[in-house]
Amino acid sequence: MDGxxxxxxxxxRIALSWAAVRLTVERGYQNVRIEDIAAExxxxxxxFRNYFASKGEAIAARQVDRIAAIADGLRSRPxxxxxxxxxxxxxxxxxxLGQPGQGTAQPPDERWLAGVRLMGTEPALRGELAKAHAQVQEYFAQAVADRTGATGLYPRLVAAVFSSTIATVSEEWQSADPPRPLDALLDEALDLLTTGLPEPHPRT
Known part of the structure; x- marks a missing residue:
């Protein structure tokens, strides 16, 4: 029963967070009320108020939950x-999972992409996302420590590299011209990381 x-x-929690993201992308942050999110x-x-204190917290929860799921997935890997x-x-x-317009075979949906770009400019939301970033980076560092047995600098450094990679890929996804699928960008970034970020060949 408890399960x-x-x-x-x-x-x-997931339904509320996704509703907050969808409505904000569609309407703009200032045009969404928590009543709208609850109804959606x-x-x-x-x-809604039992789960989140604000719409910004509800939006940021997607990042918290996503990275927490990745950290838990890391713990379960062989x-x-x-x-x-x-x-x-x-x-x-x-x-x-659940990302509109981000499949391997197609570029992102332009309307969704434009809404995400606009959402990222909202100061109040940026503050919530910064708090979420700090929270999940610590959680991911603990997962690395649990897996490797390392303490101190190493788990925190891996977590910082990982979170910076996610942030950088997201920024590139939003600005790439022509648009590129997010999963392709993630693959490219991880390839670069696992090969030690080799210096690019000069253009001829």
């Missing part, structure tokens, strides 16, 4: 896998 209750709570997710305003191979496998399994 079903926890599953329902997770599903409600099919729950009451009181239920022990013999090299660390960055395991990180790639965990990321590929979790990162792209």
């Amino acid at each position: 079903l209750r926890e599953k329902k709570k997770r599903e409600t 997710a099919g729950v009451s305003l009181r239920t 022990a013999e896998e090299p660390l960055w191979v395991a990180i790639r496998a965990a990321l590929e399994k979790h990162y792209l």
Whole structure:
């Protein structure tokens, strides 16, 4: 019974967070109320407030939940896998689920992309995303420590590299011309990381 209750709570949290993201992308941050988010997710305003203190927190929760899922996936990878191979496998399994217009065979949807760009300029939301970034980076560092047995600098450095990679890929996805699928950019970034960021060949 407790397991079903926890599953329902997770599903409600995800539904509210995705509703907040969708509405903000479609309408703009200032044009979305928490009442709209609750209605979009099919729950009451009181239920929204049981999960989140603000619409910014609800939006940022997608990043928190996504990176937490990747960290949990890393913990479950076979022990013999090299660390960055395991990180790639965990990321590929979790990162792209439910992302509109981000399949391997097609570029991102232009309207969705424009909304994401606009969403990233909102100061209040940027603050919430910064808090989420700090929270999940610590969680990911602990997953690296649990997997490797390392303490101190190493887990924190891996977590910082990982989170910076996700942020950089997201920025490139938003600005690439012509547009490129997010998963292709992630593959390219991870290839560069696992080969030690070799210096590019000069253009001829």
